[in-house]
Structures are given as structure tokens and as C-alpha cells.
Amino acid sequence: MLFSKAFILGIGLIGSSLARNLKEKQLVKTLVVYDKNKENLEKAKSLNLADVYTTSIEEGAKDADLIILATPVCSFGELAKEIAKYIKKGAIVSDVGSVKQYSLQEIEKYLNKATGTIVVGGHPVAGTEKSGPENGFTSLFKGRWCILTPDENSTPEAIEKLTKMWESCDMKVDTMAPAHHDKVMAAVSHLPQLIAYSIVGTVADLEGYEHKEIIKYSAGGFRDFTRIAGSDPTMWRDIFLTNKQTVLELIQRFIEDLVALERNIRWDEGDKMFELFKRTQKIRKDVIEAKQDQPEHEKRILEELRRKQA
Amino acid sequence: MLFSKAFILGIGLIGSSLARNLKEKQLVKTLVVYDKNKENLEKAKSLNLADVYTTSIEEGAKDADLIILATPVCSFGELAKEIAKYIKKGAIVSDVGSVKQYSLQEIEKYLNKATGTIVVGGHPVAGTEKSGPENGFTSLFKGRWCILTPDENSTPEAIEKLTKMWESCDMKVDTMAPAHHDKVMAAVSHLPQLIAYSIVGTVADLEGYEHKEIIKYSAGGFRDFTRIAGSDPTMWRDIFLTNKQTVLELIQRFIEDLVALERNIRWDEGDKMFELFKRTQKIRKDVIEAKQDQPEHEKRILEELRRKQA
Numbered sequence A, B: 001m002l003f004s005k006a007f008i009l010g011i012g013l014i015g016s017s018l019a020r021n022l023k024e025k026q027l028v029k030t031l032v033v034y035d036k037n038k039e040n041l042e043k044a045k046s047l048n049l050a051d052v053y054t055t056s057i058e059e060g061a062k063d064a065d066l067i068i069l070a071t072p073v074c075s076f077g078e079l080a081k082e083i084a085k086y087i088k089k090g091a092i093v094s095d096v097g098s099v100k101q102y103s104l105q106e107i108e109k110y111l112n113k114a115t116g117t118i119v120v121g122g123h124p125v126a127g128t129e130k131s132g133p134e135n136g137f138t139s140l141f142k143g144r145w146c147i148l149t150p151d152e153n154s155t156p157e158a159i160e161k162l163t164k165m166w167e168s169c170d171m172k173v174d175t176m177a178p179a180h181h182d183k184v185m186a187a188v189s190h191l192p193q194l195i196a197y198s199i200v201g202t203v204a205d206l207e208g209y210e211h212k213e214i215i216k217y218s219a220g221g222f223r224d225f226t227r228i229a230g231s232d233p234t235m236w237r238d239i240f241l242t243n244k245q246t247v248l249e250l251i252q253r254f255i256e257d258l259v260a261l262e263r264n265i266r267w268d269e270g271d272k273m274f275e276l277f278k279r280t281q282k283i284r285k286d287v288i289e290a291k292q293d294q295p296e297h298e299k300r301i302l303e304e305l306r307r308k309q310a
Helices: A013-024 A038-046 A057-061 A073-083 A100-107 A156-168 A178-205 A211-216 A222-228 A233-242 A244-266 A270-289 A296-309 B013-024 B038-046 B057-061 B073-083 B100-108 B156-168 B178-205 B211-216 B222-228 B233-242 B244-266 B270-289 B296-309
Strands: A003-009 A028-034 A052-054 A066-069 A092-095 A118-124 A145-150 A172-175 B003-009 B028-034 B052-054 B066-069 B092-095 B118-124 B145-150 B172-175
Touching (some): A028 A038, A028 A057, A057 A073, A118 A178, A178 B222, A178 B244, A233 B270, A270 B211, A296 B296, B028 B057, B066 B073, B073 B092, B073 B100, B092 B100, B118 B178, B156 B172, B178 B222
Parallel strands (some): B003 B028, B003 B066, B092 B118
Antiparallel strands (some): B118 B145
């Protein structure tokens, strides 16, 4: 057993998938899960994801030696403040937030070495466009990277324990400074997601088009963007607002490049376009070679979930 | 048999998938395929996709009662000019081009009612990010829409025959004016594809980022865009250049909306963002309900192709 009592706050896609791993792989003796949404908590219970289901921070935080925040990042400060009232000395606090500087700043206002807590930021880079406990699954993390972002409130022992935990979830673990994490994720995750939301909005709002027609012919390419833009609205709103400066910078870079492409089209610069499209094709090959494409087992599970929920 | 001698020019993803259907479903007596790329023609031969493989327009066009252009749209004019030398009176000419006004304009310079040919524009809205005859498959068209865009050079009989042909490929067939087709496709296909190319270029070129790191963490969302941006560069260059005005207009609309979103982030307007993200989630549901999401059989086939080619 890695931990005696673990407490997961937020039983959504990531929280519930982690819970499944902790239980199935017997990494904790007692697992307590919290969600302020009672419906989610009921679903988690019917799926038998934990030992205790609660809407009380006190019940979960007391005597826990591991606390994981898996709620939208804007709630971290408030939750940490409450946790601080009940947490035992020496407990490890970590999270799964997609933005690390903001998350750690909020958590460490109330929980840090000075108050007797060990904090190690974490971000399992995994997920689907689905949310909620019913959409989590054990192999969600398989083959993906988990980024730990230790700082002055971390200890080598805590980093080691969390590394073991995520490795037991079949993840590869990497360590990074929080600021660097936020920069990399803005590029590979936050900007692409924002663009997907934006284009689905644009296409859906075009005047002079029938909504039915747009949906009917969405196999032309639009459907792929709707899949991405089907992701959890609260989670993403929080990410954009809390990694603001980097995201804003990248939007500007993106518009700059898009305008250049627009100009290529206007002035019939086919060669320049062709050159870009050849380069992006090569990048696709790099992704496949790095085995970071969506794996077959994940596609199968998503299809099954869809069938069950239809 | 629907046709006695059919001639397909261009044996890429769409051309080869159509060839597979024509042969397997015995819709034609003799199938001749042309490609100027000898390597593609050899591949088609080894896959046994047709009866005759040729680099001669004369050999294919002579006595054909159906000719289908399945090459990049910028080649249509040149090919039509050559076909006109050998085509028999009353033959039907169609195509699979993604841009219909330009395609028909080029084809009908040389082939039209006045010269004794029946022309019916066509666009099977199907495809994957793969290209080449080895990546085509029979069920590519299954459940998808084929748009026919008849004009003054079409006849009801020809429209009916082509409808039967595409329905035999398991497609649903719709009819539309060429201009309306180009407007709808700019929204559901051309703009999304351009955005995918653009963002993959932006992220890959960011200074101060390591290429390896971008690829390593691409599961954060970037990988989905690389998949789309892995599509055939020649085909897409031609589409953007030949549907220029509508694409340029939509790029401006997109930038307008993206800048509004940028402003939401800068001024902490979380509610406005949340509202948009909720709407896009609803649009995703519409796509799934209209059964226009990527079907399971297609995912399975793509995975098999990838394994074979690895």
C-alpha cells in the first residue's frame, strides 16, 4: 500500500479514473471521494469507485495521508482553505490541474511547508472530451505522461511516492518547473482547445447558413472540431482564465500565422501553402512515431461508452 | 450493370475507394483507371482495383460511357481538354472534387452539351486524412452524403444513374446548386481544414519551445490537429485556391470571433466564455444525433491500415 487514507476531491473524468486505479491496484487502504455535486457522488457510489462518498471536507481530509484536488482549478483556493482546517501534519497534497502556477499559488496560500503540509503539483496529460464519473476508465492514463511540478513545498519522498502512484496507473512521469509546464501546455493543449471552441462557434453562427445543413455535412471536417469542443466548459473556462498571459500571447501568434496563410490564398501563393502543408504532414508522422496518437484501446472504450449512453 | 466502360482518373483515396465499389458491386463491365503517377498505378494493380491500368487518356476515354475525374481539382481543365479528343457522344462525365463552381467551369470549357457530353458535378463528402490507393476502402462512403450539383449540361437520366452509383456505394445522395455547395463546404470543411494546418504550423514554429517536447505532450490536444493537418497537401492547396472568395470571407469571420474570445480572456469575462462552450457542447450532440461522427467501422479500418503500414 502506498497510502493509508487517500482523499480525492472532484470525481469527474480524471478523479474517477484515478479512483479506479487506486482501488483496482490496491494502492490505498481507504479511499474517500468528495464532490459538491450530489448527483456525481451518487453515480460514483453506484459505480463502486471508492470506500467512502462524502460532501464533507472534514470527513475526507481528517487523517488522510494523500489529498488530491481534481476539481476545476478556480476552486482550488477555497478548497485548500477548508482542507487546512482538518489536515494532519506531514500529509501530501497534490492535484491534477492543467495550469500549474495558478494552482500551486492558490493551494500554497493555505497549505505549505510552514503549515506542516507537503505539496507537489501534478498534471496527468490524459483525457477525452467526455466528463463525469461514468466516463472515466482505468486505462485512461496508459502510456501517457504525467508531469510533476515540485517546488519549495515538496520533498523527495513525496515526489517518489507520487511517481510510484502515477506509474502504477501506467503513466510515464516527468518533472518540470511550474512555469515551464504552463508554457508547454498553452501550446499543445490550451491554444488548440480554444481554437476548436472558436471555430465551432464561428461555423454555427454564420448567417445565411442552415444549422441543419452544417450538421448534415459535418463529416467534411467540422465534426472533428465539434468533438474537441464538446469538452467540459467549466474546466476549460478556468484554464484560459488562469493561464491568461501565455494563452493571450499564443492567440496573437496564431492570428499572425493565419493572416499570412490568408494572404497566400489571396495572392495565389500555392507553393508557400504546399510547403506548410508538407511540414504539418511530417509533424503528424512525428506524433505517431512518438506513440502519442489516440491509442486503439481508448477508441474502443469511448465507443462502448457511447453505445451504453445512447 | 450501370455502365459498360467506366474510366476513373486519379487513383487516390477517393478514386480507389470508388473503384473498389464499382468492381465489388459489379456496377461496371470494364473499369479502366488512370494515374499520371506510375507508382500509384502499380499499387492499384497489385491491389487488383480495376481491369485496365493506364497512363494514356486515350485508352481510358475511348468508348467509355462514364468518366470520373478524381484528381486534384487544378488538373481538371487540362484533363478535360485531353478527354474531349477521345470521348464518345452521350458519355457521362462527373467528378469528386471538393469545389464545384471551379471544377465545373474547367470541365465544361471542353466537355458540355454542345460538344455532345453530359456533365454532372459530384462530391462524395467522405474521406480520411490518408491519401493514396493503399488507403482507400470499400466502406469509406458508408452512411455519408454525396452531393450532386447538376447544371445546364446535365440530364435527368445521368443524374439518376449517378445517384444509383453512389447509393450502391452506401451513400445518401443530395442535390445542390454548385455555388451553394461551395458555400456550405467552405464552412464545414475548408475553413476547419485551413485552421488545422495553421495551428499545427504555429505550434511547431514557436520559438523557445523544443520540438521534442511539443510532440511528447501532444496528447494534450495538439495531436488531434496534427491528424487533420496530415491530409494531402496538393488536394488542399487546390481547394483553398479555387474556393478563394468564400474561404477568405470565412477566415475574416473566424478571426473576428477569435478576437472576441481573446478579449473575454483578457477581461475575465468567464460567463461569456462559458456560454459559448455550452453552445459548442450542444452542437457536438447534434452531430452525434445526426450520425455524422466518425463511425466505428472506419476507426477500425484506419487502425488496421496503420498497423499494416507500420
